[in-house]
Amino acid sequence: xxxxxxxxxxxxxWQSFWEDGRYFCVDTATAAKPYYCLxxxxxxxxxxxxxxxxxxxxGDVVVRYKTMQGFxxxxxxxxxxxxxxxxxxxxxxGIHPKESTxxxxxxxxRQLRSWGVGYDWEREIATCHPDYYRWTQxxxxxxxxxxxxxxxxxxxxxxxLCTTLANEEVLADGTCERCGRPVIKKNxxxxxxxITEYAQPLLDDLxxxxxxPEKVRNMQANWxxxxxxxxxxxxxxxxxxxxxxxxxxxxxIHGVTFMAIAPEHPLVSELVSGTARExxxxxxxxxxxxxxxxxxxxxxxxKEGVFTGFHVRNPYNGESSPLWVTNYVVTDYGTGIxxxxxxxxxxxxxxxxxxxxxxxxxxxNEAGSLDPASMAEAFVDDGIIVxxxxxxxxxxxxxxxxxxxxxxxxxxGDFTVNFRIRDWLISRQRYWGAPIPIIxxxxxxxxxxxxxxxxxxxxxxxxxAADHGNPLARHDGFVATTCPSCGKPASxxxxxxxxxxxxxxxxxxxVNPRLETAAYNKADVxxxxxxxxxxxxxxxxxxxxxxxxxxLKVLHDADxxxxxxxxxALFTQGMICKRSDKDGQLYKMSxxxxxxxxxxxxxxxxxxxxLRLYTLFIGPPEKDAEWNDQGIEGASRFLRRLWRxxxxxxxxxxxxxxxxxxxxxxxxxxxxxxxxxxxTIQHVSHDMExxxxxxxxxxxxxxxxxxxxxxxxxxxxxxxxxxxxRVTIETMMRLLAPFAPHIAEEIWRELGHEHSIxxxxxxxxxxxxxxxxSVELALQVNGKVRGxxxxxxxxxxxxxxxxALASESIQKYLExxxxxxxxxxxxxxxxxxxx
RNA sequence: GCCGGGGUGGCGAAAUGGCAGACGCACUGGACUCAAAAUCCAGCGGUGGCAACACCGUGAGGGUUCGACUCCCUCCCCCGGCACCA
Numbered sequence: 001x002x003x004x005x006x007x008x009x010x011x012x013x014w015q016s017f018w019e020d021g022r023y024f025c026v027d028t029a030t031a032a033k034p035y036y037c038l039x040x041x042x043x044x045x046x047x048x049x050x051x052x053x054x055x056x057x058x059g060d061v062v063v064r065y066k067t068m069q070g071f072x073x074x075x076x077x078x079x080x081x082x083x084x085x086x087x088x089x090x091x092x093x094g095i096h097p098k099e100s101t102x103x104x105x106x107x108x109x110r111q112l113r114s115w116g117v118g119y120d121w122e123r124e125i126a127t128c129h130p131d132y133y134r135w136t137q138x139x140x141x142x143x144x145x146x147x148x149x150x151x152x153x154x155x156x157x158x159x160x161l162c163t164t165l166a167n168e169e170v171l172a173d174g175t176c177e178r179c180g181r182p183v184i185k186k187n188x189x190x191x192x193x194x195i196t197e198y199a200q201p202l203l204d205d206l207x208x209x210x211x212x213p214e215k216v217r218n219m220q221a222n223w224x225x226x227x228x229x230x231x232x233x234x235x236x237x238x239x240x241x242x243x244x245x246x247x248x249x250x251x252x253i254h255g256v257t258f259m260a261i262a263p264e265h266p267l268v269s270e271l272v273s274g275t276a277r278e279x280x281x282x283x284x285x286x287x288x289x290x291x292x293x294x295x296x297x298x299x300x301x302x303k304e305g306v307f308t309g310f311h312v313r314n315p316y317n318g319e320s321s322p323l324w325v326t327n328y329v330v331t332d333y334g335t336g337i338x339x340x341x342x343x344x345x346x347x348x349x350x351x352x353x354x355x356x357x358x359x360x361x362x363x364x365n366e367a368g369s370l371d372p373a374s375m376a377e378a379f380v381d382d383g384i385i386v387x388x389x390x391x392x393x394x395x396x397x398x399x400x401x402x403x404x405x406x407x408x409x410x411x412x413g414d415f416t417v418n419f420r421i422r423d424w425l426i427s428r429q430r431y432w433g434a435p436i437p438i439i440x441x442x443x444x445x446x447x448x449x450x451x452x453x454x455x456x457x458x459x460x461x462x463x464x465a466a467d468h469g470n471p472l473a474r475h476d477g478f479v480a481t482t483c484p485s486c487g488k489p490a491s492x493x494x495x496x497x498x499x500x501x502x503x504x505x506x507x508x509x510x511v512n513p514r515l516e517t518a519a520y521n522k523a524d525v526x527x528x529x530x531x532x533x534x535x536x537x538x539x540x541x542x543x544x545x546x547x548x549x550x551x552l553k554v555l556h557d558a559d560x561x562x563x564x565x566x567x568x569a570l571f572t573q574g575m576i577c578k579r580s581d582k583d584g585q586l587y588k589m590s591x592x593x594x595x596x597x598x599x600x601x602x603x604x605x606x607x608x609x610x611l612r613l614y615t616l617f618i619g620p621p622e623k624d625a626e627w628n629d630q631g632i633e634g635a636s637r638f639l640r641r642l643w644r645x646x647x648x649x650x651x652x653x654x655x656x657x658x659x660x661x662x663x664x665x666x667x668x669x670x671x672x673x674x675x676x677x678x679x680t681i682q683h684v685s686h687d688m689e690x691x692x693x694x695x696x697x698x699x700x701x702x703x704x705x706x707x708x709x710x711x712x713x714x715x716x717x718x719x720x721x722x723x724x725x726r727v728t729i730e731t732m733m734r735l736l737a738p739f740a741p742h743i744a745e746e747i748w749r750e751l752g753h754e755h756s757i758x759x760x761x762x763x764x765x766x767x768x769x770x771x772x773x774s775v776e777l778a779l780q781v782n783g784k785v786r787g788x789x790x791x792x793x794x795x796x797x798x799x800x801x802x803x804a805l806a807s808e809s810i811q812k813y814l815e816x817x818x819x820x821x822x823x824x825x826x827x828x829x830x831x832x833x834x835x
Numbered sequence: 836g837c838c839g840g841g842g843u844g845g846c847g848a849a850a851u852g853g854c855a856g857a858c859g860c861a862c863u864g865g866a867c868u869c870a871a872a873a874u875c876c877a878g879c880g881g882u883g884g885c886a887a888c889a890c891c892g893u894g895a896g897g898g899u900u901c902g903a904c905u906c907c908c909u910c911c912c913c914c915g916g917c918a919c920c921a
Binding site: 172213214215218219221222223225227229245246247248249260296297298299300301303326327328329330332333334337338339340341345346347348350418420538541542614617618619620623624625626628630631632633634635637638640641644693695696698699700701702703706776777778779780782783784785788820821822823825828829831832833 | 836837838839840841846847848849850853854857858859860861873874900901902903914915916917918919920921
């Protein structure tokens, strides 16, 4: 053992030790205490920064902690290997995606190893391997079989670079989640999954996910967007065409003075075709289609519209109102047609004022003062129903149910629930993805490829040269095939599956990564799943996590597994940010901002344990944190000091007793240190279980370390002091092992242990050791600390009160005052209330 | 607008009804050194004071309580999700 702490010398050795000894490999079949800890697998982008590292380090702490507790921990890692950057690199640099992906995986795997994170690499998977995507295609077929995969022509989100996008991939500002380009609507025939059919169970089961952050459950609930209301069937007065609408305010239905329809709605062109207004209306529609999604979605955009020339009949009172095409009704929500009630909806109010449409009050306020002529804004509060025939006089709250009930009885409406979530668009016009296993036959239509013929392999020899279009569609050898049904010439589907589908089920494949006959074995996944602890970034709160839950529910309903949620507990770590050198602003670490910190150099300079310790110490792991280049020095100093202490006392430690057997034989100083050790065990164990407070767990270990420094142990110390010293250092190594595993193993070995510290068990708590003979209490007068009192533990209240009142330090605060009450918090404080 | 999370020293933070600022960074002074680095020791919320000490202090204001960073009410600010959503 050198006096100088040299992580370079020890770290790679321990990394090989763990790997050669298969310390993180588990036999899924025989494991008695299964625990599945999963860290979200990365896209192999090439290189990772310290922000990525935080994710894997947190996961590794859990893996090591659970391993020390004796669990059979499943800790796999793999690659979300299909995706856009590899294909773009192919276009720009002429490197085949397969090649760049393989190279990136090699480099990133080296990085993961250098952090000392423990994975079962024997289970490594990559979603771009035919052995894997064969089963992704199988999942597509399962959905197809169950009527949950379908093709439709619809206006879809289109990004020039990323091609089609799911709704979830479009940000609130109308830009592409991936590349930031503006998203427009394009009419295309695409493949969708009917996630809407699972909207209710996806929402309901959120309640069961108690191990998930409230925030993520909340985000998913918002995204699903359940809204209770009524369906009311209006009709076009001139043609009798049905016009069903969704409303949450049926109580205002007698106040309808016009109807508003979305520009994209097919009924618009259907109605106006061949009429005098056709030109004007369609010009308006065209103009809206050309407007960017972001602008249309902006509530600040001025409301506009055009009259269609048609009217819509209100089934409640038979009145007809004009039908307007407007820019503020969205196609995607409800039926794309809205009953407009200017008196009681601010948007309708603004529109009606602009186009001189009448306003009719049907809910009167308490003062009875609402008058259409004088209203400055819509009245949206509760009130009493007026101008509504038989419903007059009801509160509007009561009228909501009563009016819907009336519609139900009359057969022109019903209670209904509307969801915001849309079906999931899963096709992409790209090469580097799993081909959709469908053949288009001129006679038979779209025919699924039989399961036995999977995988549909991606051809290697494709032409990436062209700027636009899907290289797969240009590959004649891939496209030309025969119909599985009739045998005639047919063509393959050339769209590939969205990357999200590949990453939807990888956590199951890890259980049976090399199984050739199925995606997974039911008994095995039932044993290991749901994942006990899932760890990843908050950016996947809706996309990956919602899609995974949906796909699992389908696989459950197809009777391929018995559980209904994939991830029992979820931990979302915060991002690492850093100030930009250019503008001094704080940004998430990214290449484009030029604020990335490379872990490779830090590991070279300080070692992986120091990097790990600082990453964990930087702040609470669920919160964003600012990387401070100087902060790592603190972690480095701590480990160097620890190393030196062990080095300097090595002989003493090796000769000292290994166990504290008789507490009563210890001196006060020895008891104090031993108590501090057990207080640390208590705190650290609590932080490991309750919310992953690794930052404070490390702080506790540092405190213990400081306490060790304070007791000057040397050759002349008593045998019992040496024993306590040794036990404290050894136990401290076990507490430190999940955070800084290399140095913990090395010191553990130096102190004479043959086996890995991973097998040493998590330290148990000795409640006897925590006990004290005397405690120092705070003496308060009216809640302010005015003195201290050392007293025996559990001193009787009356005795304590007597001593407190007699205490010299507080006499001056009691002079001339009357003691009204004395509050005693056992072993903590005495508070004297005076007046 | 609706929903959720925050606001504590120069900085990262700790304390979930009981002694605010543990632990660390930075900084200041000292020791060691020819010198520097490393290391070690001490100090480090604000104001006043030579000092003992006093007063103030957890976004603002109010409340509950013997006692509030912590619970309740009102408000301000920051971050995230949803949103012309009918």
